[in-house]
Amino acid sequence: MGGHLVSVMKKYIAFAFACLSLKTFGQTIWNGPSTLFEKEVFADWTLPENQDRITDSVWITRANSQGIFNIAQESAYIPMQSPSGTAWAYGTTAEWATLNFQPWELAVEGNPPAMVNQDMVLHLQEEDIYIDIRFLSWTAHNQGGGFSYRRSTPPTNAVNSIDISGSVILFPNPSSSVIQFKGLSAWHQLFVYDLYGKQILQVEFLGEQSIDIRFLPKGMYCLQVPGVRTFRFWKY
DSSP: OHHHHHHHHHHHHHHHHHHHTTOOTTOEEEOEEEEEEEEOTTOOTTSGGGSEEEETTEEEEEOSSSOEEETTTOSSOOTTTOSTTEEEEESOGGGGGGOOOBOHHHHTTTOGGGGTTOEEEEEETTTTEEEEEEEEEEOOTTSOOOEEEEEEESOGGGSOOOSSOSSOEEESSSBSSEEEEESOOSOEEEEEEOTTSOEEEEEEEOSSOOEEOTTSOSEEEEEEETTTEEEEEEEO
């Protein structure tokens, strides 16, 4: 009887997630350069450096055991549901419309090690973003919760020159009020984009002043210094 109930619940959850994933209007495919995320074994999952803060509502991490979860919305892993606000499928974003999206645990059929080195797609349901992702490692249950993956980033046409020079530093990051630069002394025009590639700010930078970001909603942004570098920063 108990096994039948669990089976019914799994089918219900899978159906609910499939329905949420059917939204096809305004979807965004992230096909920009891949980025690596790694959470070491026994690393403190409550620290930002051990969370992949993909958007302001999806921060992927893992405790010392069990599965991955969205610490922006959940305090711990919830079987058959986590990570909250996401759906998963084997495949690539090139075929996203034909994939069967499910909660992560159902998508990997309860066997996370088997997903390592397999192409998958992560769907951020609230933002309707599809991301290519490939897990590179997975530490066994109760052995420290280590894992790593590579995933795609926003389209490169959202911003142009990426990381041309490492001599310029943006700080503080994250920030709630202003941002500044170290190593940027000449005049530049700066451009700020949201995660969807929409330009939301243009600033003439004279070499010393701070840039006021208090008016920006909380979240992640790209700041382009043409010919120098593109930065990613967080407003909190």
